[in-house]
Amino acid sequence: MSAPSRTLATDILEATGINPATCYQCGKCSAGCPMASESDLRPHNVMRLVVQDRREAALSEQSIWLCLTCETCSARCPNACDPARVIDAVREMSIEAEVADMPRNVAAFHRAFLEQIRTNGRLHEMGMVMEYKLRSGDLMKDVINAPGMLSRGKLSFRAERIEGVAEIKRIFEKCGVTP
């Protein structure tokens, strides 16, 4: 999409208003990242890839899918580099460039969720679980403790459906999103 002469950092600056080049690699973001111990690249490493303009490496990096979007890194960055937003932007580019190696279950989760909203206007947890199982292909996974939830009155078989479902469909259409 972007001209080859443009750097990854410029693209991100344009999309988010954040200039990744101001990151001075202090590592404070990574010190507080809850996923640091499970990721090959920690937030400051991703910042580095971006600044070094290693587009392909950044867009196909698995660690960007391990980010919880908890915003801890951005809250603690002493230089307002907003690494959470930068990683978010890298993920978006990764999907757009279709190098996207979005883990199947993460994608399945979002799709299942949005489909629930588009059809009912509200989330129906039981329906959501079924939808997720189908989309992720993980039919046997015990995603939630359904029997325990039922006995505690936490799950219902009936979906709540709002009056304004047409308005919700309109919102999805206007935003150009089809789950």
Added chain:
Amino acid sequence: MTDVAYYPGCSLHGTSREFDESLRAVAAELGIGLTEIADWSCCGASSGHTTDHLLGVALPARNLALAEAQGFDTVLAPCAACYNRLSAARLAIATEDGLAEQMPDILGHPFANSVDVHNAVELLRDASVTIEEKVAATLAPNPLEGVKLAAYYGCLLVRPFEVCGYDDPEQPTSMDEVIDACGADDVDWDMKVECCGGAFSVSRTASVLRLGRAIIDNARSHGAEAIIVACPLCHSNLDLRQKAMAQRGEEPMPILFVTQMVGLALGLAPVDLGLGRHFVDTEPLIARLVQQAAKRVAAEKLAKEEAAAKAAARAEKQKVGVAAGTSGAEGGEAQ
């Protein structure tokens, strides 16, 4: 009487109905009027804005527009995730070029972006003087008096600061203030704003268990008897998954919604606060606290009676002294 538009969100209508039950019960006690927004819809949570920025703004905005049309200036969103999404949409529409103009067409409704968004902790903190007075006026002994409780804020109540901004993102105090207003003792601990891995609760459970265990262990090692939360996602991660986290021989850590805590201090029945709906049984803790409180009140009563009896005996002696003509300085004042 404060009157606010109530946005329950999907969780409070489903897996976390005890948050809804306890909120309604407590609001009624505190004289806060809650009117559920008619025909509210889901805010899209993280799936909305992860998929598309505009969708992530428009889905919450529909609800703000409904509240506005229904005549409100404040929306209460108790679920921290909803609170975060509604607040983020409000901010984006106020600050990003072109969004405000686009909204009426996308929503099919006029929209002035005129309502404020509050969370339940904010609401209770602002009512903390009333809570204190009501707790003091409650006849039943307060089961929470002096009990150590850990306030867990997680991510979405406090971050990003630009979006939330009602409390400090690193050292928040609002929930601790509510704990204090209930007569309990807020624990000073390390994991108040640590992430529990909520985004992966379904897709990557192992991470959630690792993060949740660290949070519960830290609260325990600082002496907390329960963890107080204000988010259905934090609650289910710490409550529902706790069995899988626990090491052998560990006491389970009850996880209570902030509204359930206030309800207990106000003397409401656990069943009316939905305390029976948790996975970690809250019954043993509550039974112990109620017993402890009864004992404390009985001991206080006894001490008072003893003091009164002593005072009476002293007065009696002085009377006798006066009568016998051996009065001292104070004895002389007695008739």
